[in-house]
Amino acid sequence: MKNIESKLKESRSYKPNNTFVAQSNLTVNLLEQLHKSYKNDSDAFWGKLARQNIDWIKDFKTICSGEAPFYKWFEEGKLNVSENCLDRYINKNKLAIIHISEDDKKKSISYDDLYYLVNNFSYALKQQGLIKGDRVIIYMPTTPEAIIAMLSCARLGLIHSVVFAGFSSESLQNRINDCKAKIIITVDGFKRNGKIIKAKETVDQALSMGCPSIRNCIVFKNLKNKIEFNKNIDIYWDEILSSKQQIVKPEIMSSEDLLFILYTSGSTGKPKGIMHTTAGYLLNSIITNKWVFDLKENDIFWCTADIGWITGHSYVVYGPLATGSTILIYDGAPTYPDVDRFWDIIEKNKVTVFYTAPTAIRTLMKLGENLPDKYNLESLRLLGTVGEPINPKAWVWYHNKIGNSNCPIVDTWWQTETGANMIAPIPGVTKTVPGTCTHPLPGIDIGIISDDGREITKANQGGNLVIKKPWPSMLRGIWGDETRYQKTYWKKFKNKYYVTGDTARKDEDGNIWIMGRSDDVVNVSGHRLGTMEIESSIVSHEYVAEAAVVSYKHEVKGEAIHAFVTLKNNYIDYMTPEFAEDLRYWVKDKIGSIAKPERISFSNALPKTRSGKIMRRLLRNIARGENISGDTSTLENENILKQLQNIL
């Protein structure tokens, strides 16, 4: 932790404007009360919020029970998430979803429509013999049907695992087999950048590699492109729907029943199936939508995240729908047919709250700095970012050009594991500073801790970002791997704190600045990737002996991947740019486009310690064009550094 020191200094700060303050869900007083009431009695605080925000079938008896790292929330409470998202908002003539396809077809779905669609699909799933607790993989782009599939699972108590539709067949197969899913739901195809992506073909490949648990594949005819139809497994979505409207009573779920599993990268080759439960997850996603996004029933909330990520779960589907607002979903590329697509959608649909990733902001800023000027973006009242630290230049552009210098920006820090925003400004209250996610939300007890376990109180000193007290939407574990759960998130400080894996510092005003990861995880375009996962995929190539993956700063992606590779003796002739290109595509096929290394360099050996550990720190220096820093005395083969440096 010695090297962590901050070089960023940002003096600009922004107060929320009066119009916003006058209507915001939280005020200075209300926020203060929330913080106070948490401090006085954390159980009473959470219990009250849970009763205010969730419709319970049966009230709970305890608030937080159990011991680290196995906490339980709202035991004996009974509820159903789909009921909270749908049943309580019907008969109100309210719009639930505005869907824009890449080729600009618009579909509007009311809460009533959505309720009936979900009920009908739930009935169909039930007819397939699925029962509470069964796992269902959803491999679909962000369309209404994907949301219908998620909510239907929730209605029946089936545990869904949405797999990002850009993932390769191998990544898909791994996830199916890890959670032993019975059913996979997919589409024939979808469009990205004008091209047809044949999702069903990827599913076929995954199944052909072996997925013994899968009984059926349900295919929604999205594009009506030709697919291979395997009679033994495949069924069409529209053919299993009952011809008359069915109503399915929501399954009575216990608070701690699993709602979903979502896979995320860790520092080993194997992704982790993060488990989220029913009540706790729902509560934090509702309150953060109200507090941080200031959501109200007349908002049109566009969160650009794909449903394959946690952001899509909490801020496209569950949170906003359980809050009763209208969501906009766009199922296409941000730059198709042109780089002003986002601004066009905002103008045409009068989006009020817009939430996207710094990488998207940087891309759109780079490709069309002044394009937003052509659009009327006055409907916007609040902007958000997530996924990685946002650089102040992009923040200010976002503020001036998209927000017309009028909209608060909420920079929200959280993780797949936390389920919902943990550190973020309260838009009607918090003074924002470009580049910081500001303060912890009420109920979230954040600490910055040195490696030896001491709380760091000195301003601007970096340390491990931890969460000191349990919270309702915390992960309940890793599917099928309790030991890994304990090791990854709790061991470092002996079960005392939840370890986020991030490093951070607090400035003089108490603003929290995220500094990066402390493990072997890189953040490319706001997506978390385990370097080990990429290394294993490179090493699985027949010609490759060893690989080490590090990241370097990239103008648009935030971080980009540099892979250092050595080849087996009989293949050293392949140390060519052409083979480097082949390897990049190899990784893309194995994991997905987002993991494709930006750079690959070959060398005769990798720098190692005498005990054989690859010294990634040195490779990082090289990739980042820095001087080799720190001690190299443990290096076994010092002359290799010269060769590595020459390559770049």
Ligand code: WT7
């Ligand atoms: C990691 C979590 C949470 C949804 C998107 C990514 C980084 C996330 C911020 C932010 C700086 C951020 C952290 C975190 N991160 N938000 N506002 N500022 N860094 O979810 O894939 O679970 O990744 O993303 O490093 O640990 P995820």
